[in-house]
Amino acid sequence: MVTFPLSFYGIPIMLAAAFIIPLVSLKKEKMVPYIGVSACLASFFLAALTFIDVLEFGILTHQMEGWPAPFGITIAVDNLSMFLVFMINFIGFAALAFSTKFIKERRTKYYSLLCLVLVGLLGIAHTGDIFNMFVFFEIMSISSYALTSYYRNRDSIEAAMKYIIMGSIATSIILFGIAFIYSAAGSLNMADLALRIPAAAGPVLPLGLGLLLAGFLFKAAIFPFHAWKPDVASVIPVPFATLLATAGSAIGIYAMLRIAFTVFSLTGFWLHISLIVMGVFSMVFGAVLALQQYNILRLLAYSSISQMGFVVMSLGIGSVNALGYTAGIFHLFNIMVFDALLFLCAGIIVYHAGTADMRKLGGFGSFNPILFYSFVIAMLSSVGIPLFNGFSSKILIYIATLQTYPVLTVISLLVSVLTLGYMLKVYDLVFLGGKKISPGRIHRSMWIPMAVLAAVCLFFGVLPNLGMAISDAIASNLSNAMYIMGVLG
Amino acid sequence: MNWFRAYVIGVLGILLFVSVLYLPGFGSFQNKDVANYYLQNAWKETGSANIINSIVWDYRGYDTLGEETVLFAAAMGVFLIIRKKEYHKYGLNNKNRK
Amino acid sequence: MFVYITVMLLALVGIYALLLKENLIKKIIGLAIFSNSIHLFLISLGYRKGGIAAIMQKANVGYFSLAAVDPLPQAMVLTSIVINLSVTAVALSLAIHTYRKFGTLDSKKIRGLNG
Numbered sequence: 001m002v003t004f005p006l007s008f009y010g011i012p013i014m015l016a017a018a019f020i021i022p023l024v025s026l027k028k029e030k031m032v033p034y035i036g037v038s039a040c041l042a043s044f045f046l047a048a049l050t051f052i053d054v055l056e057f058g059i060l061t062h063q064m065e066g067w068p069a070p071f072g073i074t075i076a077v078d079n080l081s082m083f084l085v086f087m088i089n090f091i092g093f094a095a096l097a098f099s100t101k102f103i104k105e106r107r108t109k110y111y112s113l114l115c116l117v118l119v120g121l122l123g124i125a126h127t128g129d130i131f132n133m134f135v136f137f138e139i140m141s142i143s144s145y146a147l148t149s150y151y152r153n154r155d156s157i158e159a160a161m162k163y164i165i166m167g168s169i170a171t172s173i174i175l176f177g178i179a180f181i182y183s184a185a186g187s188l189n190m191a192d193l194a195l196r197i198p199a200a201a202g203p204v205l206p207l208g209l210g211l212l213l214a215g216f217l218f219k220a221a222i223f224p225f226h227a228w229k230p231d232v233a234s235v236i237p238v239p240f241a242t243l244l245a246t247a248g249s250a251i252g253i254y255a256m257l258r259i260a261f262t263v264f265s266l267t268g269f270w271l272h273i274s275l276i277v278m279g280v281f282s283m284v285f286g287a288v289l290a291l292q293q294y295n296i297l298r299l300l301a302y303s304s305i306s307q308m309g310f311v312v313m314s315l316g317i318g319s320v321n322a323l324g325y326t327a328g329i330f331h332l333f334n335i336m337v338f339d340a341l342l343f344l345c346a347g348i349i350v351y352h353a354g355t356a357d358m359r360k361l362g363g364f365g366s367f368n369p370i371l372f373y374s375f376v377i378a379m380l381s382s383v384g385i386p387l388f389n390g391f392s393s394k395i396l397i398y399i400a401t402l403q404t405y406p407v408l409t410v411i412s413l414l415v416s417v418l419t420l421g422y423m424l425k426v427y428d429l430v431f432l433g434g435k436k437i438s439p440g441r442i443h444r445s446m447w448i449p450m451a452v453l454a455a456v457c458l459f460f461g462v463l464p465n466l467g468m469a470i471s472d473a474i475a476s477n478l479s480n481a482m483y484i485m486g487v488l489g
Numbered sequence: 490m491n492w493f494r495a496y497v498i499g500v501l502g503i504l505l506f507v508s509v510l511y512l513p514g515f516g517s518f519q520n521k522d523v524a525n526y527y528l529q530n531a532w533k534e535t536g537s538a539n540i541i542n543s544i545v546w547d548y549r550g551y552d553t554l555g556e557e558t559v560l561f562a563a564a565m566g567v568f569l570i571i572r573k574k575e576y577h578k579y580g581l582n583n584k585n586r587k
Numbered sequence: 588m589f590v591y592i593t594v595m596l597l598a599l600v601g602i603y604a605l606l607l608k609e610n611l612i613k614k615i616i617g618l619a620i621f622s623n624s625i626h627l628f629l630i631s632l633g634y635r636k637g638g639i640a641a642i643m644q645k646a647n648v649g650y651f652s653l654a655a656v657d658p659l660p661q662a663m664v665l666t667s668i669v670i671n672l673s674v675t676a677v678a679l680s681l682a683i684h685t686y687r688k689f690g691t692l693d694s695k696k697i698r699g700l701n702g
Contacts, residue, residue, distance in 0.1 A: 015558065022565075064551045070523050073551045109569045116562045123555065131663055135555035138670045142559055145677050146566025154688050158697050161611065161685060164678050168618050169605065171674070175625050175667060176598075182660065183512055183632045186520030200520070204511050207504065494606040501602065505595040515590050516636035524633070524659050528652040532643055540641040540655070544662040556666045563673030567680045 005060040005077040007050040007085050010043030011122050018115035025108040033100040036111040040096050040118065044089040047082075054082040055473075059486035061128070069488050070192040076128035076487050079474045083329075084125045084254050087336050088247050092118045094449035098344055099239035101443045102351055110150060114240060116143040124251050128487055130178055130263075131188050133255060137174070137219065140248070141167050147240055148232055159231040166218070166228050174215035180208030191487035193263050194480050209266075212259050220252025222312055223281040226305050230293075233301035234356065238347035241297060245304045245343060246336045253311060253332065262480045272319045279313025280411055282306065287418035296346050296356050296430065299422060303342070303382065306415065307335045313408065314397045318475075321404050325475035327396035330467050334389045334460065338381040341453040345375045348446060349430060352437075358426065362433025368442050372431065374450045379423045381457050384416050389457050392464035590631045597624035611682045611692045615675060622671040626664045633657025 017039035025032050054060060059078040063069065077085070096114065103110050120140025127133050145167065148160040182188065184204045185196045197205065218225040229249075233241045260266050286306025293299040311328045318324030348371055349364060350356050365372055381390035394416065401408040460467045477483075513519045527540055527548070537543040545553055601624055604617025638656040639647060647654070682692065689697055 019561070065547070067548050071526055072548050106569070109565055112565055113562065113569070116558065116565075119558065131549075131666075132552055132555065135552050135559070135666060135670070138674075139555060139558050139562060142566065142670075142673055142677060143562045145674075145681075146562065146569055149570050149681060149684065152570070152684065152688075157681065157685050157688055161678075161681050161694075161697065164674070164681060165605070165614060165618070168622075168671075168674050168678070169602075171670075172618075172622050172625055175622075176628075178663075179625060179629045179632065179660075180508070182629075184520065187523050188659070188663075192523075196520075202511050204508060207508050491607065498599065498602055498606060502595070502599050505598060506592070509588065509591040509595060512591055512632075515588055515631065516634050518635045518657070521657060524657040525652065527658055528641070528655050538643040540643070540658040541661050541665070544658055545665060549662060552662075552666050556669045559670050559673050563676050566677045570677070570680045570684050 003053055003057055003060050004062050005050050005053070005075060005126070007043070007047040007077065007082075007089075007122075008062065008075055008126055010046050010085075010089065011119055011126065013039050013043050013046075014115050014119045014122065018112045018119065021112045021115065022108055029108070032107050032111050033096075036115055037093070037096045037100065039115065040089065040093045043118075043122070044093050047086050047089045050077065051082055051086055054079060058482055061487050070187050070189045073132050074128035074189055074191070074487050075126050076191070076483065077126060078483060078486070079477045080254065080257065080329075081125050083333070083470075083474055084250065085122060087250065087333065088118070088121045088125060091243060091247050091336060091340050092121070094340060094344065094453065095239040095243040097445050097449050098242070098347060099237065100445050102239055102347060102446075103237060106150070110147070110237070113143045113147045114243070116140075117147070117240075117243065121247055121251055124255060128190050129188055130181070130190060130193070130259075133258075134171075134174055134178060137255075138171060140251075141171065141219075144232075144244060144248070148236055150237055150240075151235065153235075156235040159228075159235045163228045163232050166225075170215045170218035170225070173211050173218075177208045177211035177215065180204050180211065184208065189487070190258065190263050191480075191484045194265060194484055195488075197264060209259065209264055213256055216252050216255040216259070217278070217312075218252070220249045220256065220308060220312075221305055222252075222278050222308060223285055223305075224278075226282065226285070229305060230289075230298045230301040234295050234297045238297070238343060238350055241301075242340050242343040242347070245301060246339045249304065249308050250332055250336055253308065253315075257315070257478065261478045262483055265480055266319075268319075272316050275316025276313050276405075276408070279309045279311070279316055280408065282309030282312065283415045284309075284411070287415045287422070290422040291418065291425065293422075294358050296349065296358050296361075296426060297343075299358075299426060300339070300342050300346055303419070303422065304335070304339050306419065307331075307339065307382065310394070310397060310412065310415075311335065313412075314400060317400050317404055317408070321400050322475070323396060323400040323403070325478055326468065326471045327393060327400050329474050330471035331393035331397060333467065333471070334381065334393045334457075337453055337456050337460075338378045338390060341374055341378040341450060341457065342382070344446075344450050344453070345371060345378065348442060348450075351446075352440065358429040361430045363431075363436045365431040367437050367440055368447075370442060370447045370451060374454045375427070375431070377454045377457050379427060381461070383420045383423060387458075387461050389460035389464075389467070392461060392467055396468070591628070594624050594628040594631065597621075597627065600624075609694050611685065611694055614694070615678050615682065618678070619671070619675060622667070626667060629660040629664050629667075633660045 062075040064073040123136030145164045184200045221229040290302035314328035381388040384390045384394035531543040535543040535547045601621025641655045641658040
């Protein structure tokens with residue numbers, strides 16, 4: 001386990017881009033988007049190279065500055081981390097490419113802050129130390145608080161104020177959890193904690209775990225901590241909404257998986273029940289509230305809350321039935337692909353119509369075939385129609401719930417019907433409708449990410465076995481024996 | 490007075506006060522393997538007499554890098570929110586600089 | 588033991604100000620109190636009875652590793668203080684801009700978004 005994870009160089013590259021962008025903008029402001037996009041392309045290329053290494057070695061580790069394991073900081077990349085690093089780089093590149101045409105003013109600060117959000121996300125996925133994870137969560141959060149008020153109108157300021165108050169409570173709760181765990185176990189390294197925690201006794205540890213999970217599930221926007229997501233998603237620039245709604249929530253679920261399964265190695269009763277309950281409430285609340293929205297971005301935010309509820313419920317079932325882990329991780333991958341596609345379609349609609357209120361839109365069906373087919377593919381994926389990738393993971397969730405608690409299968413099917421309901425509402429109000437919009441061209445920096453995402457949707461829908469094999473490889477990594485051996489040697 | 494929030498504060502308060510009973514006693518030095526390593530070996534390995542300095546700059550320097558990035562992000566954020574005038578009026582290449 | 592009770596009382600005072608007060612500036616002050624109470628908790632976890640500060644001097648080289656307090660939580664608190672400073676700075680600049688747009692700092696009157 002001595003190979004170096006090359007994708008770790010993505011963090012200094014994005015950090016250098018975030019620092020260079022304000023310097024370059026003093027002389028040539030036109031180069032600013034290209035610096036961001038090329039840095040993300042380099043990082044994506046390194047992540048693709050590391051993917052092959054991880055599949056061969058299992059886990060790649062590196063000790064920062066050479067200090068041995070519990071005394072220095074560890075960079076540990078195993079299958080689950082690599083999957084998230086790859087998806088963050090991919091969606092980050094799509095968001096950056098989309099915003100070259102979308103954002104026209106105050107570009108310097110926007111690109112610098114977006115590169116910092118990517119630094120934060122990548123740092124969380126690479127690290128093997130809880131306090132380091134907390135610091136990188138803060139980088140991501142503070143850059144999002146700042147970017148939420150990009151448009152500086154009344155709605156943005158209100159959403160940013162609510163987000164920052166709620167987000168800092170969650171951050172302080174995470175620090176409280178870290179303090180409790182340190183008092184009981186005495187170390188901050190994840191692999192070292194996984195060795196010490198079975199020996200440490202007392203109810204302080206479950207309290208620390210509960211506080212940590214509450215903080216991380218806030219960032220993932222699961223019920224009861226979902227209140228910030230619709231407000232924030234309706235006031236930020238749409239490319240950043242793509243990144244935050246998909247990759248931001250996925251990194252919250254990744255952090256929860258790391259703490260609960262790698263550090264604490266829990267398969268106990270309370271975690272299982274609380275994850276299922278929170279997942280079911282997120283699914284139902286997200287779908288029901290999405291039916292009532294007239295703002296397309298709020299509706300898509302509620303839709304992503306509902307889909308993340310499926311993932312959390314399936315991960316909760318996983319401690320009883322191992323198929324739940326595979327289904328949950330495969331569905332997380334599919335959510336990131338089709339939700340990003342939905343938000344990018346909404347971005348094109350908002351860009352050309354200037355408003356996000358669906359009652360004022362209509363007739364986009366004749367605008368551009370790429371927009372139309374991308375939206376139809378994403379809509380059918382999110383409902384779970386066969387031949388699209390949403391079906392491949394939803395059928396696994398239905399089977400897993402049928403084997404343990406059949407009542408959850410009924411609830412999942414009803415929520416899928418509600419998903420079809422609100423997706424048809426968007427389709428009807430935006431794409432059909434009285435007036436006709438004359439056909440227009442979409443710039444190539446906008447349709448190329450959408451076409452690639454739609455192709456991935458179709459690929460994993462037609463060939464689901466490849467996705468299942470990858471998710472199996474990731475889910476079997478959730479037991480921490482190989483992690484500890486790889487880090488501590 | 491929002492009763493739901495008062496209820497949340499009440500529950501959190503009860504949880505925190507009950508957990509005080511189970512913490513290790515104040516002053517007892519338990520579970521400190523990593524801390525003992527730092528106290529014994531920091532002078533030999535890093536050459537710094539201030540142990541906390543050696544932790545912040547040497548053993549956990551990556552955290553300090555993250556903290557400085559947070560400062561930079563906050564500075565960009567405050568700059569983004571507060572600025573009243575347009576940026577281009579203050580650029581280096583702009584002939585109409587005020 | 589009394590130190591921990593004081594810390595939890597401070598945390599409750601901070602959360603009370605953060606959730607139940609209406610003025611935005613009072614909420615931000617409550618946030619600062621809450622985060623500082625957690626810093627106090629972290630530092631007090633590392634205390635040793637009769638301990639000396641974790642700085643080596645010529646006088647205490649012999650018994651240093653047996654009498655010094657725990658340096659690791661103090662390093663964590665250093666980083667966390669800077670992070671909370673940044674959050675407070677962004678929150679205060681948002682409060683300034685809220686006053687420009689809404690004319691008031693009362694959180695009950697800042698309700699434009701619906702749903």
